[in-house]
Amino acid sequence: MPEPVQEKSTKTTCPYCGVGCGVIARVSNDGTVSVKGDPEHPANFGRLCSKGSALAETLDLEGRLLYPEIGGRRAGWEEALDLVAARFSQSIAEHGPDSVAFYVSGQLLTEDYYIANKLMKGFIGSGNIDTNSRLCMSSSVAGHRRAFGSDTVPGTYQDLELADLVVLTGSNLAWCHPVLYQRLAAAKASRPEMKVVVIDPRRTMTSDIADMHLAIAPDGDTALFNGLLTHLVTSGAIDQNYISAHTHGFAEAFAAASALELPALTKATGLTEAELRDFYRLFETTEKVVTCYSQGVNQSSAGTDKVNAILNCHLATGRIGRTGMGPFSLTGQPNAMGGREVGGLANMLAAHMDLEKPRDRDLVQRFWNAPGLATKPGLKAVDMFRAVAQGRIKALWIMATNPVVSMPDADAVETAIKACPFVVVSDILRETDTARHAHVLLPSLGWGEKDGTVTNSERRISRQRAFLKAPQEARADWWQLAEVGRRMGFGQALGHTSPAEVFAEHAALSGFENDGRRDFDISAHAAIDHDSYDALSPFQWPQPRGTAPQEKRFFAEGGFYHPDGRASFIPVEAPKANTGSDGFPFTLNTGRVRDHWHTMTRTGKSARLSSHLAEPFVEIHPRDARAIGAAHADLVAIESPCGIVVVRALVTERQAEGNLFVPMHWNDQFAAKARIDALVAPVTDPFSGQPASKNVAVRAMRFAAATYGFAVSARKPEGLDAPYWAIAKAEGGWRMELAFAGDDADWIGWSRRVFSIPHEIEPIGYTDRTSGELRLAFFDGDKLLAALFLSPQPVAVARNWAVTQLGVSHANLGKRFAVAAGRPGADKPDPGATVCSCFSVGANQITAAIRDGCHSVEAIGEKLSAGTNCGSCRAEIRGIINACLAAAAE
Template structure:
């Protein structure tokens, strides 16, 4: 009988509710949960495609030791023995855990308890260090606690929403939908987007400020100085609830408007307009994300933003406040249990002896780590220099995602003992593990996550555990028992762990700490199974608490006051003739992290199927780069080869490359290999948005595009980028030299049997070659080669994998690379939810559909997640402009 299970999306920090339906035949479908207060039924393209990522292809299904299959007991015994031996010989700081925002809170809790309470080291850090630790540090400096003051509904209640360092449309699409709908209902609402790139989010902006890289401190310092000078500050709030105002304003006033213009890259007129808009608007929410956090001055940026809200008292009230948008589904949950190396569980501070003692007594631990552990970048440096001798990596892929990624890979490869817990067997990191442990994936996991607005939701299982896969918390607890701590790790279910976590949050709290969910300290299995989404705090014996913090002070510094922090404008990056461009890294709409999940979906690969670099037309011309050329990017740390996307959305002198591609999907596109291991001195967060690089055209002797029913193997090419396609795979290619025998290359690459002969042709004049292989009426593979980037109707070519080619004419049409006049070509995918291409949208516009709504009514494009609406509007405007000329 079909069943429906309410769970939570595993992607970004929005924390959308999902209803998963498992049919009688075992097929899974997903839809948004209309009752979940984060999304009210909305899903983005990634969430809508979750069911397409649940196959077992590539799954790690049993433990392995040294590449051979092993049993759980043997593997866990070995992990416990090697960690125990290292601790005995070299001390507790010789071991480390590197964990992930993909873990559930219960997994995080056990990992933190084992490392900090019983191993006695704080060497546990998380990939969340890479996305939101500057926000944590800024909160703690300002508020005395890592507290997000507001709620999502504030974006809808605000009169002005400032989005800085946040491509909301692509990175938090459901919040973008909520904001876009609010603006449509209240056109007087104003939106300001602060970003060096003109991203798709700017489509709904009243003002786009193309700020210079790392210009945020100068901008918000300038704003604070303006607010103070114009009398727009709230003197009562400042006097009653804060300290440090005069010092902060003095620091902020050091640059006059011309100097601010230089520091920010904005005109004086733009600065005045923004300052005046903020000054005269009462209800202001400032949302910030990775563009603020991922900086060598990230914490100062956060405090510069918070200063403006504290100075005006615009915090903790409906439609007001600074708002950190986390990147991962459980970055917040990890913070709640001390997943960062410089924190303790339940928002307690590792530096405070009182907090260490409280945690030690609650856990019954022999001791609790007495000092912060190594943060992510420093942790892998310690692996490299031999200080860390045993490393356990859980649910993350640092060989792709860490800065200076090649050095990180070398460190992991040289580490004496590496354990990797993951759901995928072959990742860039897992290939260097001595022990592989199979974990549960989304749909199998059972636990909780916390989203960006402090809302705790359940992830519930609706699929059986495949093979021998086990929960991460179980793996950790079993190792803890084997290391001699059995009494502390008797947990038999995630409900028991959650109850302990909730009890610790209320232990000797009495309102002194912000995080308190002790109302759930005695939760049992059935109540946990039925737990509905809720926001913290929820202290024991109390009704659900306020949704917002700090409207009337009550900060968590000892004196109860917030701190306005005096911050200095960072020194700008000096010009460098060898590396003249500034590299900015980030995300795209339809992929997630290192693609181990989204890379399984053909639909999600349809929009952007290969790694690319956005470059301004004048920069491209100066470097001799044309649209669709391949580009070599180099920094002092590494190199990558990506496709050129020439666009004036990118500011001159700046480049943007997504961070998702890895060695499983591209030949040389791990972009974090180029990023220096430079970190914020307060938070330890890497600076991934401002890296000096150079760019040059990659000179290929031949370019190629291929589709194949089978996954290509041993791709012998100077450049390749692989993506799932309906019915098979698609691959972009480039060769440093031409091949004397392309037929043999195809047979090896696409596993074509010797008896199958191709059809096709070679044009010696143009240098083009086309080969297609058929078995019966089914296309096995086709290869298109050219001395220039291949001009092929790619979406149509991919669709031929599922077509019937029953006559010779249809087969030869495949080698032409484009459909006949009687067969429309959808063009490059714009709407992933409904697989609608640019040519289909263009045709609809020509047929009279002159608005996004009209296109949606005709083609459904843009009517589900809405992330493509800005792109659709751009196509419409382009078509109408051409028609008017």
């Protein structure tokens, strides 16, 4: 673990989703770190999700990149920075500024983002800086700008609690924004008359609090909200005064929306006429409505149109900018919003200005004193990596992201990066799917070590503060960029000495010649000094010069940012339904799970977070599973024209027929073949450039294996050569799922090699020739080194119990055979699959509590603590209760 700065409590901000929760980190006398929610932070009021609660478990130095590397050898900072500057300068001199590019991340702090944008657009003179936020939020940005004239989120989190109807579309809030979900759930519990509608092809855990779940067809959102607009007009529910005073283009938008009549709407949305009427009537008759949308809306080839279809309904009813009502874009990453504020997207400038507008370019150019400011938008993410593949980009700097896993057509992206003449990667880990192809690796600071600001989904800027010293030679991202810029001859413009100075300049630019013309203005902080920056409390923008912090909603009385001050209704047409293509009959939907984050470089370090879902999986409807010959826990191969993955079958009626869901987190560090974005074609929205990750034509088939395996090991396995493997951190070691093409290997020799077992240690175990099962366990004295369980079918082993055996003494020789058998004795009940990660409570423990009379989620919480921290598992607990009680009633 990095060395603690000092023994005290530090208020900082969680580095995960866009909720932006406040965290209090405490470093104890022995150097260990603990975290808890900050009860004074207005985003979470002390709540944390399972990922936030486990932050202290991810701070070790295992796998960290601790010094610069050039070509795989250790180098000093001077040599590495000189090389980066020289190669970028050489490329610019020989091929022009558009021959270089930065690909950055919503994991960066605003100060890092600002310097990256200033260096590339202001002084290199190219727009070729884009961000992985392009993959999650750019359709919201484009929709906001088309409608409002600015990338403005009008409302606040409090609106979700004060609304009478909350519509969640394309948002699995319970798993992707858990603390916000808990705020909504608490509000609904206190006001049962509040209604919640969940619009999602899957019945996700968010549906646990839904009064209505609409299992919409993939990409049916535009048709659904066009139908809603038509209904609002025909039922007389629009606000004609608001439309007349503050908008234009209503007639054209209504004409486009009304093109589909009710029968056509049912086909486009996959919903019944009754479902449509019920939803439309509920929206019509409820004034205080908030519509939340996230990746399920944005990650589409029609994502921007979907956003505008939603905004049209709120503009038409005047339900915007007032308490408890409005459209609300839920940001995916911790600082995607901050990146948008400083121009992190290829088509934007800092302070919400537009690279395509001469007036904005002139303003920024004068403020930065940048004679070579870019004059046109750069390449968006998909086009950027296409340009790398074509050889048009000669030098590429990737910061705090892992595009070989997260980009669509990920295999092609990897091939492009491998062929690029010069690749720099700034990261905290030495081994990622992307870092392995870098010519230069630069060690960055991680959470707990870096200092700066982030902006959450409700426009609230909070400090991330360092409470750990930088480990060895790791340095801040903004510093790396400024040092390279200085070596390229731009030192006067990049002479910042601290993140406070960067933030002050960012704030000053936001107010420069603003006068209310732009939405983003934090010029009240333009003269901030180091002490005030250190003490900065969370505040919501805008905060112009001379004003105090305030809670701000936009557009209740108009005041939009188009030149005429009006909002624009955008006519949108529903896309044609995807009926699949020949040979690819299923629709693949990708997304997140509860306890993991992005490509697992952080959460993969936590045994607790890996215990809930320890391997990649596909949610598949029972009838679809039968059709491809797969049973629960079988392996399934999923293929598209771009690639193939192999994952575990999770057979569930939560999934709609014809649709598959696979999470996006697993990568080559944790699984044999599970980079799901290798299947996603590089199809993008024409306005935002955002890839379509929710509607991918694929085929699926059972993956035949001769032998299945499960293993636990005290040491990380090395050289896994199985057709299928997935590893996860466990308490005291590692756990892994395996599948092999044959059944006649030298399993003892294989185990010695993979688990690093000394040759003098002999295993105990057995082979059952009738069942084909094999069990091996290796002990060094009373310590379990590894255990391997093999079977012709998916292995039936008490997995969580087996994992715990790595950390206990096995002095009793007789009980060692229980380990080899994979089943605990009567005195050691198997907790079952983990349901509550916060308190490590398993399904069998919950079932036992139900038998003892705990028939509610609250009763389970009182007995086992499950569901009483972040609450993300409450829906799963409720499902177990309902299943047990239903079975008992039969």
